[in-house]
Amino acid sequence: MSELTVAILGATGEVGKEMLNSLLERQIPIKELRLFASKRSTGQKVAFGDKELVIETLTTDCFEGIDVVLCALDDDIARIYLPEAKKQGCLIIDNSSIYRLDEDVPLVVPEVNPDDIYTNQGIIANPNCSTIIALVAIAQLHKKATINSMIVSTYQAVSGAGKQGIEELETQVVDISEGKSVTPHVFPYQIAYNLIPQIGGFNAEGHSSEEMKLQNEGRKILHHPTLDVTCTCVRVPVVRSHSEAITLFLDNDLSVEEARQIISETDGVKLVDNLDNQGYPMPLDTSNQDLVYVGRIRKSKVGNQSVLTLWCCGDQVRKGAATNAVQILEHYIKHSN
Amino acid sequence: MSELTVAILGATGEVGKEMLNSLLERQIPIKELRLFASKRSTGQKVAFGDKELVIETLTTDCFEGIDVVLCALDDDIARIYLPEAKKQGCLIIDNSSIYRLDEDVPLVVPEVNPDDIYTNQGIIANPNCSTIIALVAIAQLHKKATINSMIVSTYQAVSGAGKQGIEELETQVVDISEGKSVTPHVFPYQIAYNLIPQIGGFNAEGHSSEEMKLQNEGRKILHHPTLDVTCTCVRVPVVRSHSEAITLFLDNDLSVEEARQIISETDGVKLVDNLDNQGYPMPLDTSNQDLVYVGRIRKSKVGNQSVLTLWCCGDQVRKGAATNAVQILEHYIKHSN
CATH class of the missing domain: 3.30.360.10 (Dihydrodipicolinate Reductase; domain 2)
Structure with missing residues (x-):
């Protein structure tokens, strides 16, 4: 078991929900999983294997103690929260398109360019689904x-x-x-x-x-x-x-x-x-x-x-978004151990 | 008004029905319109402008007195009836694919190669819809x-x-x-x-x-x-x-x-x-x-x-089939007058 605390941002959307499924199915070894979404979903309970997780409110100061952020937010929302997660030192695996073409952000399909994961400076981008x-x-x-x-x-x-x-x-x-x-x-x-x-x-x-x-x-x-x-x-x-x-x-x-x-x-x-x-x-x-x-x-x-x-x-929703992000995390954890 | 008697073969199918609509909408000048379909539809009444037409049974000897055949039959049925229509001297405008690549059969999109209509030897083929x-x-x-x-x-x-x-x-x-x-x-x-x-x-x-x-x-x-x-x-x-x-x-x-x-x-x-x-x-x-x-x-x-x-x-169903065939007839009639 890795010592990582992982957060999903946008955990109630289609991609966020599949990130949960993918983490379970691929048995990604993490210490703790935290789920964030907009206020409207706060307090909702979500099954994660035999555990029950509670949706927390996404705020700019919710990132303390989180090692890895899996971001399933729309671009305009991601732009608000990801810079804060970055400041807090979280590793960001981001399904939005906002960083994809940045020079210092690797853009990764694990079956194609897995080594690019390790050039990251805090952000790894998940490509467009198509x-x-x-x-x-x-x-x-x-x-x-x-x-x-x-x-x-x-x-x-x-x-x-x-x-x-x-x-x-x-x-x-x-x-x-x-x-x-x-x-x-x-x-x-x-x-x-x-x-x-x-x-x-x-x-x-x-x-x-x-x-x-x-x-x-x-x-x-x-x-x-x-x-x-x-x-x-x-x-x-x-x-x-x-x-x-x-x-x-x-x-x-x-x-x-x-x-x-x-x-x-x-x-x-x-x-x-x-x-x-x-x-x-x-x-x-x-x-x-x-x-x-x-x-x-x-x-x-x-x-x-x-x-x-x-x-x-x-x-x-899966390989085109959620699974690809979770596979990046999987590679990252294997490499860290 | 031309002196042509026109028949639609397969008049109750999607393409056959649109051939009727197209003949009306384009005000194609014809003497008489006759509608043929399989036995199952015999006797059905069909409106054609202010007239009422009755579906006749398609048989191999139904082509007497018909000048032009608009064929909206499937390939396997067309193969049975069109040779008989040809023998009877009908001009055939055929939406099936059976003659399309024959050397002596022009294949016509009236906006593209209208002159090919007049090279016909009794059959003009309507191309595939796509x-x-x-x-x-x-x-x-x-x-x-x-x-x-x-x-x-x-x-x-x-x-x-x-x-x-x-x-x-x-x-x-x-x-x-x-x-x-x-x-x-x-x-x-x-x-x-x-x-x-x-x-x-x-x-x-x-x-x-x-x-x-x-x-x-x-x-x-x-x-x-x-x-x-x-x-x-x-x-x-x-x-x-x-x-x-x-x-x-x-x-x-x-x-x-x-x-x-x-x-x-x-x-x-x-x-x-x-x-x-x-x-x-x-x-x-x-x-x-x-x-x-x-x-x-x-x-x-x-x-x-x-x-x-x-x-x-x-x-x-229209430009991809019925209308294109009726446009060929329209050109043919104009040229004959």
Whole structure:
């Protein structure tokens, strides 16, 4: 058992709750777990294995005695509290996007760049959910054949907008079935039976912030500053798992068989690519578990370039957020012992 | 008024019903309209403007006196009846896929290759729905800058599997809301809250038949036999409109402004690309009308190539099938007069 006291900030949200599950499932050895959320949740009781924990109020002076902070707060709230946690000397593992591109903050997918954890100066950032899912799928292919460019279309679940996103889809489906009109609150338009090709704001070149994350965070995680990523991010009426159609432009030729072999040996990934039996990744199958499923691996023809296309799905609340953060903690504890 | 007697085969299906609507809306001048379907629908009455038409039984000897056949039958049924219609000298405008790649059968999107209509030898084929929607969106860009390769991810509505597809999604949503288990019949897996990356069977290289259509039919319609198309076709829980994320590799450079200008002047297309006001195509907005909406036009970086990415949506029952066939008839009648 490590001597660490760990806190989850935002413990009542979708990601926070999954951090608890992941800590339990992975049997992370910690001395004490403390749960923080907004005042509204103070005093709520939460089961953690055979213990019962009580939600405490998140304040700027709640960090005394805490060694590691797992942050599942939205960006604007994280900006208020994390500097205080840092001042108190807590190690921060942060799922918000506020520090991800800072030079002195490592951005880590444990299956891809675990060593970066140990360059931290008090903050380790957890990448964007679509970025984690794509990079777990492709990082080992990159090691073998060097990915220069990627073209990605995402099919992103409503859980990416948290508990409210899931509730909005569920409410809209019921309202429509009862003939009621739909008023969107969380998403800019109706999401039930619809697709919304906008996640985040747009830059001057017409790319959304979500679309830029895959390039900017991908470059940092892969230590590959010239990687070009073209991305179309789309919200779809699916609950928990993100899916991505990815086309890779490679420096070296890689056969489908070699790619399948590499994927089948990659940590954190399950090869599901048996077309004879209609075997391919689907978001229903990847929800409520930690593996990224990869399949539909095939050659593509774009001029004379070496191009592979694949399809992957992963639970965006778990591997795309909570589990990845807990895995970073797990590596950190192992290394500290 | 032309002197043509027109028949719709499969008049009670989703596409057949929309052919009726489209004939009315476009005020196609015909002498008589006759509706055929399987025995089960015989005698059903159908409104057509201020007339009432009665469904007749489709048989191999029902084609006497018919000048033009609009075929909305599934492939296996079309294979039985169309050779008989051909023998009887009917002009066939066929929405099935059975003749599409035959050398002596023109494959036509009226906004793209209308002149091909007049090379027909008795059969004109209507392309695949995703192919029509993509080609209406991009054909004028191709004229300006030559598209050598395309990478496409589709988000295809359940109406692509006909009336049964729509019913299956609706039934599953209700069953799930009532806590019942879901048994798929039309699609290989649950489609409610899920994505299925398979439409049609797979070839030896791992591409689905739907994915190959966009390349094979696209080459024929654009008269561009070296066009390479990489496609990932995915069924999504959306009712009527298909959406597509398309990345174009161009021979000549084309700015975003030029592309927007071309799209805004293209027949059959509406430019919806106003990001400041969250203006972009969505499948809910394109359903029950004929235009293909195009937006999210932006530059992409893949090496030093000239690459544009865009997003388009269109009603797959209407422009993707019924309307396109009726437009072919419309051109044919105009030319005959």
